[in-house]
Amino acid sequence: NAGVTQTPKFRVLKTGQSMTLLCAQDMNHEYMYWYRQDPGMGLRLIHYSVGEGTTAKGEVPDGYNVSRLKKQNFLLGLESAAPSQTSVYFCASSYSFPSGGAQETQYFGPGTRLLVL
Amino acid sequence: AQKITQTQPGMFVQEKEAVTLDCTYDTSDPSYGLFWYKQPSSGEMIFLIYQGSYDQQNATEGRYSLNFQKARKSANLVISASQLGDSAMYFCAMREGRRDDKIIFGKGTRLHILP
Helix, strand or coil, X not given: CCCEEEECCEEEECCCCCEEEEEEECXXXXXXXXXXXXXXXXXXXXXXXXXXXXXXXXXCCCCCEEECXXXXXXXXXXXXXXXXXXXXXXXXXXXXXXXXXXXXXXXXXCCEEEEEC | CCCEECCCCEEEEECCCCEEECCEECCCCCCEEEEEEEECCCCCCEEEEEEECCCCCCCEXXXXXXXXXXXXXXXXXEECCXXXXXXEEEEEEEEECCCCCCEEEXXXXXXXXXX
16 A cells, blocks of 8 residues: 655755656556645645646746656656755645545655755 | 735644644635645645535544634634644645646644643
């Protein structure tokens, strides 16, 4: 019963390096999301996907790209990392809306801590 | 304008007392959903409770209840008989509209339960 998993758990990058964060869910959820969490800012939506092969921009998409080639996976890419992208990244998934009641809740992964030097 | 406002950055409460965490929201859509999440120091996000805009009764889940005041656009979380393990960050969140795919989060309230 894995739920939502994220890889890696922690990473240190130098400015200008690239990396990909992987999110996987085994609940057959249609929707998947990438958030970043910064002190005093809550969670801010980066990109999201409403189904395999589709992606959309959230509140803070600049500097990130995403892909959803398989329903169970959602990848977040940083092509040229910047110190401003130092953050904790959360992936989440959910059933499609409106599904009614608490089924609309999102299930979160454990987070990835990224430090960009 | 902020969609979700949590006015209490931090709170200190004595163990066993009840706690109310404030959340106000802004939407013109008649259909929406409201959520509360808990984030302990370990970092994971834990779903606590959900309230739909058309729900007639306030949501309850164990020691958690949601004081939903639709006219005031308020969705406060009430924790009864607080425990030390309730110390955490709490986030209020909203999904707007029947077809909106996004959930917007507030900035959170850090709750400290004192022994």
